[in-house]
Amino acid sequence: MTPYYSDGAVTIYHGSCLDALPELEPVDHVITDPPYSEHTHSKQRSGHSLTSGHGSPRKIIDRPRDLGFAAMDAATRGFVCGDIARLAARWVVVFSDDESTHLWRADLTGCGLDYVRTGHWVKLGCTPQFSGDRPAQGAEALTICHRPGRKRWNGGGSHAVWTFPIVKHIGGVGRYHTTQKPEALMSELVTLFTDPGETILDPFMGSGTTLVAAKRLGRKAIGIELEEKYCAIAAERLRQGALDLHSSCEINGRIGNASMDSSQSTFLAEGSER
Numbered sequence: 001m002t003p004y005y006s007d008g009a010v011t012i013y014h015g016s017c018l019d020a021l022p023e024l025e026p027v028d029h030v031i032t033d034p035p036y037s038e039h040t041h042s043k044q045r046s047g048h049s050l051t052s053g054h055g056s057p058r059k060i061i062d063r064p065r066d067l068g069f070a071a072m073d074a075a076t077r078g079f080v081c082g083d084i085a086r087l088a089a090r091w092v093v094v095f096s097d098d099e100s101t102h103l104w105r106a107d108l109t110g111c112g113l114d115y116v117r118t119g120h121w122v123k124l125g126c127t128p129q130f131s132g133d134r135p136a137q138g139a140e141a142l143t144i145c146h147r148p149g150r151k152r153w154n155g156g157g158s159h160a161v162w163t164f165p166i167v168k169h170i171g172g173v174g175r176y177h178t179t180q181k182p183e184a185l186m187s188e189l190v191t192l193f194t195d196p197g198e199t200i201l202d203p204f205m206g207s208g209t210t211l212v213a214a215k216r217l218g219r220k221a222i223g224i225e226l227e228e229k230y231c232a233i234a235a236e237r238l239r240q241g242a243l244d245l246h247s248s249c250e251i252n253g254r255i256g257n258a259s260m261d262s263s264q265s266t267f268l269a270e271g272s273e274r
C-alpha cells in the first residue's frame, strides 16, 4: 500500500478501509468517527435563523442537508469491527448516533472485544429541533471497548461525558468537513485513552482531526479516507500543524462558545432532526 501522506508521525492512506485494514500491522488504539446510520443520514437538516439583534428569532429557513458520504451498512460495520478487533492492542473508541450504539457494541464484542462503557459528546451549539414537536438531539455516543485483559486510562474516576462546542462554519471558513469533530474533543480523547509514543488508527478519518490531535500530543497515527479531497485537507492540516481558530476557541472555552455565537444577527445550525 502506498501512503497518500507520511511525515514520520502520521500516515494517511487514500481508499476504502475495507481494502486497507487487512494490510495493516497492529496498532495500540482505534479512535474513529465512522458514517452514521441510515436513520441519521436521512434526517439531516440545516437551518439559517435570522434574529432581530436582541436574540429573538425572526425567520428560520430549514432544508434537507446532504452529508456528502454514504451511511454505514451492516456488512461494512461487521467487516470493520473484525479488523479493528484484530489490530487494536488496547482501546477502541467508536463514535455513532445513539440509534446505532447497540449495533457497534454487538459487532465489536462479537469480534472478541470487551465492552466497557457508552460515552457521550454533549454538542454545545448544535441544531435545535426545527419542527418543534419533539426534543432535539444534543449528543453523540461513543462505544468504548477494550481488548480483554487489564484496562488502564488517564482519566481516573472521571465520567465518559465530554462537553465541547461543535465546529461551526462561519463566513465560509473554519470547517473542513460536514461532520468534523472539534479538535479539542479529539485531543481530550487522545490524552485520556492513549500515551505518548503510541499509535492510533482512524479508519474513517475525514478531514483528519484525530490525526491532528494525535500528532500534536506526541502520538503516532494512521488514517484512512475514501475521498481524496479529505486526504488532501488532512495532509494540509498536518503540514501546517497550527491551531485553527475553532480549536483555540474550543480549548479556551470548553463550556460554551459565546465568542462564536455572538454574531448579533444570524446563526447557522446544522445537524439532524430525528
Ligand SMILES: C[S@@+](CC[C@H](N)C(=O)[O-])C[C@H]1O[C@@H](n2cnc3c(N)ncnc32)[C@H](O)[C@@H]1O
Residues within 6 Å of the ligand: 015, 016, 017, 018, 033, 034, 035, 036, 069, 070, 177, 179, 180, 181, 182, 203, 204, 205, 206, 207, 208, 209, 210, 224, 225, 226, 227, 230
Ligand atoms: C463522520 S466522517 C469523519 C469526520 C472526521 N471525524 C473529521 O473530523 O473530519 C466519516 C468519513 O468516513 C469516510 N468513509 C466512508 N466510508 C469509508 C470507507 N469505506 N473507507 C474509508 N473512509 C470512509 C467518509 O468519506 C467520511 O469522510
